[in-house]
Amino acid sequence: MTERRASRTDNSISGGTYYGPVVQAGSVTMNLPPTPAPPLGILPVPSSVFVGRDHQVRALLEVLTPDGGNGPRPRVALVTGPAGIGKSELLLQVAHGAVGRGWFPGGVLSIDLQGYASGLAPLTPAAALGRLLHRLGLPLDAIPEHAEDRAAVYRECLRDRSVLVLLDNTRDSAQVHPLLPPHGCAALISSRNRLPALDDARRFPLSALSPDESCELFLVAAEPHTGTDAEGAATRAHSRRIATNCGGLPLALRVAAARVRGETADHLAELATWLDDERKRLVELDDGERTVTASFRASYDSLDDGERLLFALCGLHPGPRVGVHAVAALADLPLRDVRRRMQTLRNAHLVETDGAGHYKLHDLLHVYARERAHEDVPEAGTRAAMDRLIDCYLYTADRADSAVAPGRYRLPHTVDHPPHSIPDVDERDAALAWFAEEMPQLAALLRAAATTSDPSRCWILADAMRGFFFHTKAWDTWLETLQVALDAATDAGEVRVQSVLHNSMGVALIEQDRSQDAARHYEEARSGFESVGDAHGVATAVENRAWVHQYAGDHLAALADHQQALDVYRGLGARRNTAIVQRGMALAETELGRYEDATAHLTQALEVFLELGLDLDSAMALNGLGEAHARAGQAEPARRHFLRALRRSRACGSLFEEARAREGLAALLEATDPRRAAHHWKRALSQYQTLRSPKAEQVRSRLAALGLSSPEANSARN
Known part of the structure; x- marks a missing residue:
């Protein structure tokens, strides 16, 4: 209503908010539209198949409670995770729960920001605000042109109203900042990116479902046909295989379930077999409308060229985890560049980190990265990357083995591609820790090396792990890796290398009370060394054969072999080998009651081991001295030597x-x-x-x- 007083014109408008030009006159009557209110009931229907995430649902609802669960802090929650992890579904489940509790009488606004939509550009903040304002009831011609003006109108529309805003598929923080509602409202945001600049949001990173949850989700979604108890048991077994191959990824589980919905155990078995083949896994995770590959592709395409290359090269690594030094070798980059780019991949949830310098790709993302490497990187590039990676591990393992077993004979070799940098493995404890941490990766790289153009790196890597395996007595893994290396050396016709590996296999076997199996390998080693004229190798095989006699109780035969090896080692000036033989002779002499001879040999051996700084060998000699004195009825010197052995063995682990x-x-x-x-x-x-x-x-x-x-x-x- 406009009221004219004297020569002054005053204008006052009430009853609503008007967006457009202002008209001034002596007397104006205007009918304004009511203040826009958000429409109710626009949320999509959530899936009836929702498994796991109970903890996240409770925590998210706590953020959305009217007091925000934390006083004045904004009620903003950010759910992040890789493609297909179930972010959008979790948002829907939580939103319906909050609305059902009556917490948002002002209604719900929901928008897909198209951050990773196939074939669609992400919505700009201005475009997203335009859509939201239109849903709030503003006519198109009343929506301001500029993004800042739209944001101001958006906040005004939501002021003093309790509205829940769902911002799904967010690309980055800049896209979502203008869309955050004012105090009194709440926002649920999902993104494949960590959105580090979104300071006020409480964060909820999603990881893969547990094996039990994965199997349950698959079974509920697939509703397989089960008849007899036997069919039901088979269905559960096949379902668990399928769930395992889906890696706990809800999208993959739902797609797999759609492939066999309502089918019998036979159909599930067929799908499980297809998914067992890593090369076909992503192809099979396609139900005609949804594919896991398409979901991954959107994340991959969002990277720049350097980041895409780094992600693809990570797929070449055959192990479950990859350290920062290995990534640097793959990409041929310095560590600082690797860390920066890997942080981008981590922010995009394409890799995860354990906080200790290692990265891990989800099983399906690992398969996808490998596909990208073979399709997007020239063959010469992938071959060079693998060569650098294997050489990085070989170089590091050789350094670590020198710390674990100094003075041990090693197969001669050179590294064609020395790494830019390696972990600190020059101290024994650090070296042992590195071997233990990297063993799955080392075993996988050893197998990969056997198939390259230079398979020698396979048996050299196996030889470099000998000290660690002997120290930790991890016999099963040692035998597995030795067999791979032995097969590669046999195919290459490397007789001397085969002999070295046969010797190592015998050591691993005899420690498991498999003396006859060990004897066969020792004989293969002796014969091979003789054929190539390697006297040192022959002596080692004979010395190892002595232990077969020892375990069989033929201590005289054992002493004869020990003496033969001792004579050769002394002639070659091999002090450590000589001391090791003396330690072995002492055990046979102890069994024969020759306690003075035993203690003399052990004392001589111990002096050499201590001089060379060989703690493990020293602990073994001290234990031998304790046993010799104990058998001789000399309790006090036995006790002293056992206590020294205890301290020495604990010090060297x-x-x-x-x-x-x-x-x-x-x-x-x-x-x-x-x-x-x-x-x-x-x-x-x-x-x-x-x-x-x-x-x-x-x-x-x-x-x-x-x-x-x-x-x-x-x-x-x-």
């Missing part, structure tokens, strides 16, 4: 030698101090069991004789 020392101390204490003896027996048993050593059964029998057949129930503390 050898569980086996520690258990051996405890076993010796327990035997000495059994008659005089049963309680302390039981303590050492129990610790020895636990350590032998950890190592899966056959000696565990012997210790268990001793404990049973003491009336302590269940040490696990009352384990002693250190």
